[in-house]
Amino acid sequence: MIEHILFWLLAFLLIMSALGVIVMTSTVNSVMCLLVAMLALAGLYVILGTHVVALFQIIIYVGAVLVLFLFVIMLLNLKERAQILTLRPFTCGAGICILGLVSLIAWLFRYAATNIPLIQDTLAVTPVQNIQELALELFGKHLLVFELTSVLLLVAAVGAVLITKK
Amino acid sequence: MESCSLYAILCLPAAGVVINGLFGVRFPRKVVASIALLSVGIPLLLALRMASILLYPPCGQGIMVDTLYRWLSGRTFHIDIGFLLDPLSIVMVLVVLIIGFIIHCYSVSYMRNDPGFRRFFIYLNLFIFFMLILVVSDNLVGLFVGWEGVGLCSYLLIGFWYEKKSAADAGRKAFIVNRIGDCGFIIGILLITLTFRTVNFQELNMILTNAHTVSTATLSLIAFLLFIGAMGKSAQFPLHVWLPDAMEGPTPVSALIHAATMVNAGVYFMCRIFPLLEQATYILPFIAGIGLLTAVYAALSALGQHDIKKILAYSTISQIGFMFMAVGSGMYIAGVFHLVTHGFFKGLLFLGAGAVMHALNGELDIHNMGGLRAMLPRVSAAFFLGLLALGGIFPLSGFFSKDAILWGAFERYGAFYWAAGVLAALLTVLYCGKLFGIAFLGHTRFRGPIHKPDSLITIPLLTLAFFTVSLGGLGLPMFTKHSIFSRLINPSFVSHDTATVILTPNSYLLEIAMTACVLVIVLGTLMIALRVSTTKRDRLADFERTHPTVVRLMFTGFRMDDIYELLWVTPFTFICRQCDRIIDHRVIDGAVNGLAKLASTTGIFAAALQTGYVRYYAVSIVVGMCILVGTTYAVMW
Amino acid sequence: MGMYHFLSVGIILFSIGLVGFLIRNNVIVLLLSVELMLNAVNLIFVVFSRYLHGGSAGQIYVFIIMTIAAAEVAVGLAIIVSLYRRFKTLDAQKINLLKG
Secondary structure, three states: OHHHHHHHHHHHHHHHHHHHHHHOOOHHHHHHHHHHHHHHHHHHHHHHOOHHHHHHHHHHHHHHHHHHHHHHHHHHOOOOOOOOOOOHHHHHHHHHHHHHHHHHHHHHHHHHHHHOOEOOOOOOOOOOOOHHHHHHHHHHOOHHHHHHHHHHHHHHHHHHHHHHOO | OHHHHHHHHHHHHHHHHHHHHHHOOOOOHHHHHHHHHHHHHHHHHHHHHHHHHHHOOOOOOOOEEEEEEEEEEOOOOEEEEEEEEOHHHHHHHHHHHHHHHHHHHHHHHHOOOOOOHHHHHHHHHHHHHHHHHHHHEOEHHHHHHHHHHHHHHHHHHHOOOOOOHHHHHHHHHHHHHHHHHHHHHHHHHHHHHHHHOOOEHHHHHHHHHOOOOOOHHHHHHHHHHHHHHHHHHOOOOOOOOHHHHHHHOOHHHHHHHHHHOHHHHHHHHHHHOHHHHHHOOOHHHHHHHHHHHHHHHHHHHHHOOOEHHHHHHHHHHHHHHHHHHHHHOOOHHHHHHHHHHHHHHHHHHHHHHHHHHHHOOOOOEHHHOOOHHHHOHHHHHHHHHHHHHHHOOOOOHHHHHHHHHHHHHHHHHOHHHHHHHHHHHHHHHHHHHHHHHHHHOOOOOOOOOOOOOOHHHHHHHHHHHHHHHHHHHHHOOOOOOOOHHHHHHHHHHOOOOOOOOOOOHHHHHHHHHHHHHHHHHHHHHHHHHHHHHHOOHHHHHHHHHHOHHHHHHHHOOOOHHHHHHHHHHHHHHHHHHHHHHHHHHHHHHHHHHHHHHHHHHHHHHHHOOOOOOHHHHHHHHHHHHHHHHHHHHHHHO | OOHHHHHHHHHHHHHHHHHHHHHOOEHHHHHHHHHHHHHHHHHHHHHHHHHEOOOOHHHHHHHHHHHHHHHHHHHHHHHHHHHHHHHOOOEHHHOOOOOO
16 A cells, blocks of 8 residues: 555655756756656655665766756856757757657557556565575676776776866 | 701791890890891701792692691681792792891891891891791781781880880881781681681682682672781772882881781782682772882872882882782783892892991981992992892893783773873883982092992892892793793692683783883883983973972872871861760769769768767667667567 | 566656757766666666576676776866867867868
8 A cells, every 4th residue: 555655756756846947947946856856766666565676766967966066057057047048940840759759669568568568466565586686686697797897987987087088 | 857947947047036036135236136136047057948848840840738727616617837848838938938038148147236236136037936926827816916916026126226206206106007908807707717727728729610609799898808907918099108108217127017918918918819819800900000009109209209118108108009910910820020139129129228327327318418439339239239220121031021911901901091000100210210310420529438338238239239130030931821940839829720721922022012102101201301301400300390289299208198197187186085085084084983972972971970979979870779679569560 | 667667767767868968068067867767777687687587697787887888987077178278168069180
């Protein structure tokens, strides 16, 4: 029962704060809205039963990415007020594309759902897989991807330093 | 053993070319010259030996055939590299090598001061090589290889002093006109291949003399095409225009190539395929007519020339016309005999002209010479002998051969033709007399120092003079068809019934009478010509002044060059210019430029997609994604 | 809560991120919209791993995506800093040096 309420609450919060991200005029306000969205999303992950992912969401996104955003914004020391809307044909075209895209994706999901068997149809609050099995799969079947991702992190770090070097 | 000698004869000139070509730059002139002389002299000795073996009894009268290599082989048809040495080939080989050797010796002295000394001998040796291939080859294709090769060497040697524009142009003209003849030749070879399935001379002659089903029309067409090739190479009307211009080359070249050997290739070729000519009924009269026409035309043109070499060039054209008259009358042996004698006395005349030029420091115009008899006694004696032979005066060699031709013409075509031939002979003797009278007799008009020729020039002259006089002996006994020469060469013409003519006393007497008549007329004309050109020169000048058009016509060879210029050169250059203007500039350049313009326009259009705005690119990503998802949607349906 | 609820939340989140990317000028907000889209994808991955047979592959992909997102944000912000130094503005409409 409580999951349903939590779900609707968190979903509403998520969408509202996402809208806030793209609507706010001040950059810092946008980042704050994104923070709220991340937290709501973590909650949704908990409802889904994948607590590990929720944890990582908070640690990585909220703890690292958003903080980095704030650092950079303050570093740049912006004074101006950002503008929201732009050229009209652009916006209309964008709107049409998005409508089309979204409807296609929704249809695809429906097709997948009706033709692919599900495990179960309802929620469970207990974690579906514990962290031990997850770790075994990550470092077992997907070891190569893991290693490559670490290389990618190194590349990103070096690249970031290089780009901002004077 | 004999085939070894044959290959040695062929390879030694080629070896001379290679050695002089690769290493000659480092050798001093003496070594270059000795290599060249050896590469012609040794083959000459070998050829003499082979001739003595093959031509004289008891093992004589032989024909040697040797096949080296199968070049092309099809199912029913093949072409070999092979050699045929019958008396005709041996005679030609001897002519080429003897005259070639003599001219090599002459050139050592003549070209002494020329910077292109080594190049000259390379080209000469190359020419000897190709000419030998031409005459000993046993099939049409091998002969054609030699044909093309001598054409190439002729081009190289005419344009030897290529920095002079007139020489380069003359070389080009020779090659192009030759090529026109070669077109006919090649088509003729193709037709022969189609009709007879072989190109071998012996096989062809066998097919033609036995029963076959080829129509006369086809044979006439083939013979006509091959004769066009012969016309181009042997400078007959109308493909003769290159020979006067070919005098731009050095004098030894003119002597060797354009008097003694290359221009005879056409006559030799016609003799080789004589069974074909016999059976192509319309061709023999045509050949005889062309020969006659050329003889008269060239003799008239020679009368109007001032340049000593050009006179001799037109004289060559005229004499080869006589040879073709012989071929056209069926007197092949007489034609070949005239070929041999003409080679020697025309070579002599050209070398004499070269000696005169050398002595007078390059002077060519006979009206600027005179009284050379006193200044250059030996040269002018040799020259006079050559002119007498050219005129056909007894007892020199020219007399025997020319009279055999005239008699054969009378037998076949009647009195009118014979009279035209006599006219040609008269004109010949007229220009001979004029030449000798103006250049050698009288008092000198030449200002400047005289350079006496050295022994390396006079000895070849005297050798050739000796041959000129003595070769007449081969024509004895005359008035029968059994002269020494014809007995030598008869095996080549076995199917031709030269030996079975019945001599009635009437025909015998008629022949003697006509010959004597001609001789008297000729001698008389010579006397007149000599007298006019020495003492009555002012009358000559008056005549020329009052008839300027005639003189002009004769000088320019009846304006053949202008006619050709109008007929072929101008339209051709016009077409080329139009092609250049329209096709080259508009079509091709337009296509290429248009292609480039298309690429750049496409690029400009495509560049409009790159606006530089990030969000624009994002829209294109979204559009692409829509298309992708939509395609998946469509596929799944 | 069925799968469709979560899926529709994910789709809406994605489209909000997309719209934001297309209509805003400020480059930092562009980056934020990209983050939104990435999170939406994460959600959908987790939903599919939770509701369909496939083991926990979906969650593992989510880890990878998070890592990559973090790296990408780092590099993106470095670029933004350089951009600001060069153009003294953060307006995407004013930066078109790559115009072909």
